[in-house]
Amino acid sequence: MIYNFNDIEAKWQKYWAENQTFKAENNSEKPKFYVLDMFPYPSGAGLHVGHPLGYIASDIYARYKRHQGFNVLHPQGYDSFGLPAEQYAIQTGQHPAITTETNIATYRRQLDQIGFSFDWSREVRTSDPSYYKWTQWIFIQLFNSWYNKDADKAEAISALENIFTSEGNAKVNAVCDDAIETFSAEDWNAFDSKQQQQILLKYRLTYLAETEVNWCPALGTVLANDEIVNGVSERGGHPVMRKKMTQWSMRISAYAERLLQGLNKIDWTDSLKESQRNWIGKSVGASVTFPVIASEAKQSHVIDVFTTRPDTIFGVSFMTLAPEHELVSQITTPEQKEAVDAYILATAKRSERDRMADVKTISGAFTGAYAEHPFTKEPIPVWIGDYVLAGYGTGAVMSVPCGDQRDYDFANHFNISIPNIFEGVDISEEAYASKDNVIIGNSDFLNGLSYKEATIKAIEALEKLGQGEGKTNYRLRDAVFSRQRYWGEPFPVYYVNGMPQMIEAQHLPIRLPEVEKYLPTETGEPPLGNATVWAWDRLKAEVVSNVLIDHINVFPLELNTMPGWAGSSWYFNRYMDSTNTEEFASKEAMNYWKDVDLYIGGSEHATGHLLYSRFWQKFLFDKGEVPVDEFAKKLINQGMILGTSAFVKRVDIEDYTGNPIFVSSNYSFNWDKESKEKEISEYNIERLKSVFEVVGDENVIINGISNIHADVSFVNSSDELDIEAFKNWREEYKNAEFITEEDGTFQVKREVEKMSKSKYNVVNPDQICVDYGADSLRLYEMFLGPLEQYKPWNTAGITGVHGFLKKLWKLYVGEDALNVNDAEPTKDSLKTLHKTIKKVQEDIENFSFNTSVSTFMIAVNELTAQKCTSKEILEPLLVLLSPYAPHIAEELWSQLGNNTSISTASFPEFDASHLVESSKNYPISFNGKMRFTLELPLDMSKDDIEKTVMAHEKTQEQLAGRTPKKVIIVPGKIVNIVG
Numbered sequence: 001m002i003y004n005f006n007d008i009e010a011k012w013q014k015y016w017a018e019n020q021t022f023k024a025e026n027n028s029e030k031p032k033f034y035v036l037d038m039f040p041y042p043s044g045a046g047l048h049v050g051h052p053l054g055y056i057a058s059d060i061y062a063r064y065k066r067h068q069g070f071n072v073l074h075p076q077g078y079d080s081f082g083l084p085a086e087q088y089a090i091q092t093g094q095h096p097a098i099t100t101e102t103n104i105a106t107y108r109r110q111l112d113q114i115g116f117s118f119d120w121s122r123e124v125r126t127s128d129p130s131y132y133k134w135t136q137w138i139f140i141q142l143f144n145s146w147y148n149k150d151a152d153k154a155e156a157i158s159a160l161e162n163i164f165t166s167e168g169n170a171k172v173n174a175v176c177d178d179a180i181e182t183f184s185a186e187d188w189n190a191f192d193s194k195q196q197q198q199i200l201l202k203y204r205l206t207y208l209a210e211t212e213v214n215w216c217p218a219l220g221t222v223l224a225n226d227e228i229v230n231g232v233s234e235r236g237g238h239p240v241m242r243k244k245m246t247q248w249s250m251r252i253s254a255y256a257e258r259l260l261q262g263l264n265k266i267d268w269t270d271s272l273k274e275s276q277r278n279w280i281g282k283s284v285g286a287s288v289t290f291p292v293i294a295s296e297a298k299q300s301h302v303i304d305v306f307t308t309r310p311d312t313i314f315g316v317s318f319m320t321l322a323p324e325h326e327l328v329s330q331i332t333t334p335e336q337k338e339a340v341d342a343y344i345l346a347t348a349k350r351s352e353r354d355r356m357a358d359v360k361t362i363s364g365a366f367t368g369a370y371a372e373h374p375f376t377k378e379p380i381p382v383w384i385g386d387y388v389l390a391g392y393g394t395g396a397v398m399s400v401p402c403g404d405q406r407d408y409d410f411a412n413h414f415n416i417s418i419p420n421i422f423e424g425v426d427i428s429e430e431a432y433a434s435k436d437n438v439i440i441g442n443s444d445f446l447n448g449l450s451y452k453e454a455t456i457k458a459i460e461a462l463e464k465l466g467q468g469e470g471k472t473n474y475r476l477r478d479a480v481f482s483r484q485r486y487w488g489e490p491f492p493v494y495y496v497n498g499m500p501q502m503i504e505a506q507h508l509p510i511r512l513p514e515v516e517k518y519l520p521t522e523t524g525e526p527p528l529g530n531a532t533v534w535a536w537d538r539l540k541a542e543v544v545s546n547v548l549i550d551h552i553n554v555f556p557l558e559l560n561t562m563p564g565w566a567g568s569s570w571y572f573n574r575y576m577d578s579t580n581t582e583e584f585a586s587k588e589a590m591n592y593w594k595d596v597d598l599y600i601g602g603s604e605h606a607t608g609h610l611l612y613s614r615f616w617q618k619f620l621f622d623k624g625e626v627p628v629d630e631f632a633k634k635l636i637n638q639g640m641i642l643g644t645s646a647f648v649k650r651v652d653i654e655d656y657t658g659n660p661i662f663v664s665s666n667y668s669f670n671w672d673k674e675s676k677e678k679e680i681s682e683y684n685i686e687r688l689k690s691v692f693e694v695v696g697d698e699n700v701i702i703n704g705i706s707n708i709h710a711d712v713s714f715v716n717s718s719d720e721l722d723i724e725a726f727k728n729w730r731e732e733y734k735n736a737e738f739i740t741e742e743d744g745t746f747q748v749k750r751e752v753e754k755m756s757k758s759k760y761n762v763v764n765p766d767q768i769c770v771d772y773g774a775d776s777l778r779l780y781e782m783f784l785g786p787l788e789q790y791k792p793w794n795t796a797g798i799t800g801v802h803g804f805l806k807k808l809w810k811l812y813v814g815e816d817a818l819n820v821n822d823a824e825p826t827k828d829s830l831k832t833l834h835k836t837i838k839k840v841q842e843d844i845e846n847f848s849f850n851t852s853v854s855t856f857m858i859a860v861n862e863l864t865a866q867k868c869t870s871k872e873i874l875e876p877l878l879v880l881l882s883p884y885a886p887h888i889a890e891e892l893w894s895q896l897g898n899n900t901s902i903s904t905a906s907f908p909e910f911d912a913s914h915l916v917e918s919s920k921n922y923p924i925s926f927n928g929k930m931r932f933t934l935e936l937p938l939d940m941s942k943d944d945i946e947k948t949v950m951a952h953e954k955t956q957e958q959l960a961g962r963t964p965k966k967v968i969i970v971p972g973k974i975v976n977i978v979g
Contacts, residue, residue, distance in 0.1 A: 001816070003809035005773035009887040013112055021901050022066075022074060022117040026577065026589045030071035034593055035062040036572055036632070038601030038609070039124075041079045042103035044088070047110045048762040049781070049793055050641035050755040054600045056778050057638060057787050057849060059116045061598055063883035064844045066117075067907035073593060074117055075575040077124035078104050079568050081132075083219070083227075083235050086487040086527075089518045096487040096518075100127055110765060115774045115886050117903065122578040126567030127487070131574065133509035134584040135567050136492040138616065140502045141623060142206040147175040147254035154254075154622040160203060164188040164196075175254035177202035177209070197499045205251045205619065206481065208500060212324050212390050213480055214351060215243035220520040220527075221484040222247065224563060224608065231354045241348045242324060247482040248491070248560065252615045256280050256474040258629075259614055267634040269788075275606040281475025286310040286459045288398060288468040290319060290371040292331055293379055301327055303371050303382070306393040306473045310462070311454035314443040315400035318416050319371050319382045320364065320407075323347040324390035331382065333368025340365045340384060347386040355386050359406070362413040374467045375444060385410060391477045479612065481563060486518045486527035488561030494536035495556050507541045510557070528559040568609050569616040572596050572631050584625075596632040603637035610635075636847060639789040640754065641781065643761030646715045647707040647749040648726070651691055654701040660732065661694055663705075663739040665719075665749040694737045710748060711760040717796065721746045752792045763793055775885035776802040782849040782884065801853065805888055808860050808881075812874060812892050820896060825870040827914075832862045833873050834914040840880050841910065849884070856881060871896060876908035924949060925976040926958050934975075942969045949975050 016022065037058050040051070062074035078100075085096035085103075104125070111118070124131050145154045150173045163172060168184040180202055188196065201207045214223040218238035222245065227234050252259075260280050263273045285308035292301040303319055321328055323344045332340045343365040347355075364385035371380045387406060388397055401411035401418045411418050445461070446454040462468025490510045492503040503510060513531040521529040528534060537544045537554045548554045570584070576593040577585035613631060621629035651661040691702075714725045723746055727733050740746045755761055768777050779801040785791040812820055825833075836859040843852040859877065868874065875896055882889035882902045893902040919937050922945075923930040932954045936945060946967050949955055955977070965979030 001813050003806050003813075003888075005775065005805070005888070006770070008891045009113075009115065009769070009774050012887050012890045013115060015890075015901070016117070017112070017120075019901070020119075020121060021903055022062075022072075022119050023121050024071060024073040024075075024119050026592055028071040028592075030069060032073065032593055033062075033065040033070040033598075034073045034596045035065070035598045036074075036575070036596045036600070037076065038599070038605065039077045039079050039568070039571065040107060041082050041084070042100060042107045043084060044099065044103050045757045045762070046103075046106045047765055048643075048755055048757075049765050049768060049777070050643070052114055052765060052777070053641055053781050053787075054602075054638035055111070055116055056114070056781050057636075057847065058598065058600045059778075060782070060849060060883040061844065061847075063117055063886065063903060064907065066903050067879060067882070067905060069906065073122075073575065074119055075122040075124075075578075076111065076116070076118040076120065077122075077571065077575070078107065078126070079564065079571075080104065080125045080127040081488045081567060082564050083221070083485065083487070086485055086518055087219075087235065089487070097127065100125075113769050113774060114765065114777060117886070122575050124571055124574050124578055126489075126571065129509040129511050130581070132489045132567060134574065135489050135562065135570070136508050136510060137505055137584065138570060138620070139206060139562070139566075140492055140505060141625075142250065142619065143204055143500075143502055145205045145619070145623070146203040147205060147251065149173040149175060152258070154205060154619050157200060157204060161196075161200070164199075174203055175251060177207075194497055194499055201500075205254065207249055207251065208246060209249055210244055211247045211249060211480055212242055213245050213247060214240050215245070216240045222480060222482060224480070224565070228351045228353060231351045239349065240351050242350070242352070243348065244324070245482075247480050250479040250481050250612075250615070252479050252612070253474060253476055255615050255618050256282070256476045258618055259476075259611065262614065262618070262630050266630050266632065268632075269603070269635065269637055272603060272606045272610070272635065272637060275603075276611055279476060279607040279611065283308045283473045283475070285471060285473065286455075286462060286468050287394075287471045288313070288374065288462060290374065290380065290398070290467075292327070292382070293370045293372050301331055303327065303396050304394045305396045305398045306471060307398055309400070309403070309455070310458040310468070311443075311446060311449075311451050312400045312403050313375065313398075313458050313462075314446065315402050316373060316380060316398045317401055317418060318399045318411065319380055320385045320388050320397050320399050320410070321367070321382060322388040322390040322395040323384045323386055325384070325388075325395045327396075328367065328384055331367055331369035336366055336368035340367060343384060343386075350386060352389055352391070355389065358387075362409055364410060364414065366414070374462060374465055381416065383410075383414070383416075392475055393473055481566070482560040483563045484520060484526035485561050486512070486515060488563065489566050490528070490561055491558035493558040494538075495558070496551070500558070501555075503536065504541070510543065512561075513543070526559045526561070528557075528561065534559075565609055565612045569613045570620070572599075572613075573617075573620070573626060590625075591627050595628045595630065597634065599632040599635045600638055601635070602640075636787065638787050639785075639791065641784065642752050642790055642792045643755030643759065643763065644712065644792060644794065645751050645753050645759050645761040646710045646712050646719075646721070647751060648710050648721060648746075649749065650706040650708050652703040652706055653695060654703050656695065658695065660736040661691060661739065662708075662736060662746070663691070664741050664745070665747040666741060690739055694739075707749060709760045712763070715748050718745075719748050719750060721748050755793065763795060768795070768798065772798050772802045773805070773887070775805055775887050779805070779853050779884055783853040785850055787847050787849060804857050804860065805885065807864065808856075809888065809892075811860055811864055811868070813895070818895055819869050820871050820874050821869050822872075823870045825872045826866060826868070828866050829863060829868045829870060829873045830914040832859055832866070832868075833877060833908075834911050836877065836880060837908045837910045838912075838915075841907070844883070852884065856884070878902060879905045879908055920972055922949075922973075922975050924952075924955065925974065927978060928976060931958055938972060940971075942971060945969050945971070945975065949977075 035058050037055050062072050066072045080100045085099045088094065088099050089096045126132060144157045146157050146160050148155045164185070165188060166185055168188055170182050214228055216223050216233045216238050218236065219233055223233055223240060228240050231240060232238055233240055260277060260282060263276060285306060288305050288307060288310065290303045290305065292303060294300045328340065364383050367382045367384060369382045371382055373380055388395065399407040399410065401408040408418065446457055449457060459468065459470045490512055492508060492510050493500045494503065495501065513528065513534045515527060515530040517530050518527050520526055533543060533545050534557050535544050535546050535549045535554050536557050537548065539553050544554060549556055573585050573590070577589035580586055617626060617631040618629045620626045649663045649665055651663060710721060710726060711729060714722045723738050727736060738746050753759060765777060776798055780798045783801055812818065836855055839855045840852050843849060843855070863873065878889045878893050879902060890902050917938060919935050921933050921935045924932050924934050934949060934952060936948060946969060962979065964977045968976040968978065
């Protein structure tokens with residue numbers, strides 16, 4: 001019987017689906033174990049071989065825990081809202097829901113084909129109204145909450161209203177907007193409804209505010225920082241600019257300290273934790289207020305700054321504001337307005353990430369205004385510079401050029417005075433942290449103090465003046481939550497008199513309306529502005545036609561949609577009870593599953609999805625909706641499988657508009673463009689002339705060579721390009737000229753890089769499964785190297801693991817019948833089995849899946865050499881292999897006479913006694929040369945060893961009647977007969 005992997009895999013995939021083999025129960029006497037993958041966005045391209053890497057690892061672990069007797073929850077779903085489907089809708093007019101459904105069908109087929117043990121009964125899709133109903137519900141809970149710093153948790157906004165009604169806000173200790181005016185109970189009760197709502201917005205955990213955002217005109221939407229790469233949109237490569245817009249925001253900053261502290265109790269990678277710590281960016285220092293020196297025509301203003309080094313207050317020689325700072329337009333003098341406006345316009349074209357990363361470029365503009373130093377009362381010039389960000393701190397810094405390199409470079413570039421008040425004194429952060437008695441010089445009342453003493457003294461003096469106080473600051477900014485897109489969760493919000501109102505929970509979900517176009521409206525409104533039935537009837541509690549809006553009972557609905565991270569910030573909780581229509585998950589289910597035991601996904605989500613998810617989890621914990629405040633105990637970042645790209649060399653010729661000319665990769669020449677001289681290296685001049693002949697001009701100027709990606713499917717294992725396939729690939733290459741090798745072949749250049757559709761180096765798992773089987777794919781991806789590392793894909797390498805599976809099959813199945821019987825296992829076979837059990841269990845627990853594959857290969861080789869047919873050995877071996885290669889394991893398990901799935905079998909128990917050696921195969925040497933071996937018990941005494949060896953016929957043969965001078969015996973190692 002041959003190993004027909006295609007039929008075997010189809011058979012067992014059907015069996016698992018029909019029998020719901022991997023369905024988890026919410027009520028079980030077994031201990032729970034929750035294994036989760038970061039769920040995919042279903043793109044039109046489907047999966048490539050790099051995508052399943054983390055899924056295979058999590059599936060191995062999930063199957064292993066089932067074998068150990070756990071009730072395993074291993075679900076899967078789709079992050080199905082997103083920009084790609086919307087862009088496709090704009091281009092084709094096809095509704096994103098149709099595109100998404102088609103893509104999901106492709107993903108589901110591919111995932112099933114690889115044999116994952118997902119509980120598909122719990123599938124979720126973020127674009128399903130039954131799912132985003134609860135995303136909308138969570139948004140409403142956030143809107144109806146504020147953060148009480150005294151209680152250090154979120155509380156109901158109604159409790160805050162009660163405080164305002166009875167005592168005003170003077171004693172309220174909340175995370176809220178800056179510069180909220182103090183009011184009494186009498187004031188509050190005298191405010192009209194709109195005024196009260198405006199004040200409450202400044203406290204709510206989700207709120208409307210004018211915010212600096214990343215605006216992409218080409219896409220017509222706001223982008224998150226992680227959707228921008230090198231200053232352009234990740235999707236489409238379009239320019240991005242900074243722009244102020246009224247947006248919904250999430251007050252994640254309220255949870256900054258708890259997000260920091262929570263990292264100490266979860267088993268996540270150190271690098272990921274460090275990324276989050278840096279993103280949160282805790283700093284301890286002081287806030288300082290600098291009054292702006294007002295001219296007669298201007299009203300007075302103040303500039304608030306945050307500094308971690310108040311001890312350097314006397315080194316301030318200028319101020320720098322972010323170009324977007326609200327004061328810039330108010331304090332800039334008429335003489336400087338043109339320069340300032342031009343600089344602001346230029347800065348708007350740079351993303352925040354570019355500005356943060358650029359430490360070399362020095363640019364700025366003088367506002368013409370001056371601020372007053374709190375202590376010296378000297379005027380300080382106020383500049384703007386794009387190295388200061390509006391969203392970080394106060395958007396302003398006090399610049400100390402004698403103590404900060406960037407401030408020094410800025411001052412030096414613009415000829416701003418640099419008084420060296422710290423001459424000869426080390427004021428670095430390292431010195432501040434490590435030295436207690438460094439004396440500050442030329443710093444007025446701080447002279448003679450250590451840095452730390454000076455910090456305390458400076459803060460006390462600022463507080464006495466009413467111009468500062470000690471403060472802890474965080475880099476973490478509130479998250480913009482609005483997107484000007486169609487394909488996203490609608491907000492459950494309508495507007496009365498310009499103020500947002502929440503739709504009551506019993507009327508959710510508010511479904512996406514139909515629109516004719518998916519682009520923004522002609523007046524610049526988001527795509528939902530094209531909807532004609534998008535108004536809320538408060539009496540009927542339903543969405544109605546826009547023509548009925550009367551601002552009495554029918555009101556306009558929110559036109560923005562939620563960002564992609566909304567639905568992915570809580571989906572792990574929904575899996576616990578995914579069909580519940582009354583709540584996002586029952587308390588019973590939540591209390592059973594509690595949290596994710598193992599979460600596997602990419603490190604690129606460190607400061608996006610993973611931070612937002614932790615924020616939502618802590619909020620839901622505050623509200624009593626979830627039992628724990630961290631959603632994932634352990635997280636592993638899988639590495640990446642890289643593709644081997646193929647490049648063809650294109651000749652770039654000056655002022656040439658003819659057909660493209662490509663040269664084989666071994667074709668090499670140098671040129672001097674200026675003198676128009678051609679120098680040939682390594683190859684003969686006739687080959688270079690062939691390029692000129694194609695062009696028809698021997699005097700062409702060659703500017704260089706471009707490397708153009710070619711689809712790897714056009715290239716064979718010898719790196720030879722299928723020229724005709726390449727020509728037919730694109731219209732512009734149809735009549736291209738190819739300068740080949742002397743043997744007529746055309747060689748491409750190979751390079752390992754990220755596997756991506758845009759690089760045409762994608763390997764489709766479908767074909768791999770057809771040619772080698774899903775079990776081969778699973779084993780090979782694990783065999784490539786450690787899970788966390790990056791590793792290149794090489795399809796040729798899969799033949800090795802495929803050959804191993806065929807050898808495994810032959811160990812169990814002969815040409816006509818099963819090879820397995822009830823024979824008593826040999827000592828060697830028991831040793832092979834139990835060392836395999838030990839190694840595989842250790843590897844799985846340590847996520848060292850690559851070495852497990854090697855262990856399986858060694859075991860099969862040994863058992864084959866031992867001619868093992870014992871069921872007592874071969875049956876447990878299948879259970880060990882099952883998490884890695886489940887299809888072949890299920891088939892052989894069935895052939896051994898088992899009527900239930902192998903997934904229900906217990907993991908074999910390791911017995912160390914089988915690895916204890918009871919004998920030793922001694923090398924018997926004569927005068928240092930080994931002549932034969934003899935197996936002897938390890939507990940045999942030296943005298944008995946000598947007697948046994950000397951009595952052996954081969955010893956007598958070697959001695960030929962001679963008496964040895966001596967016999968050297970090292971117990972457990974050697975016997976050497978001298979003489």
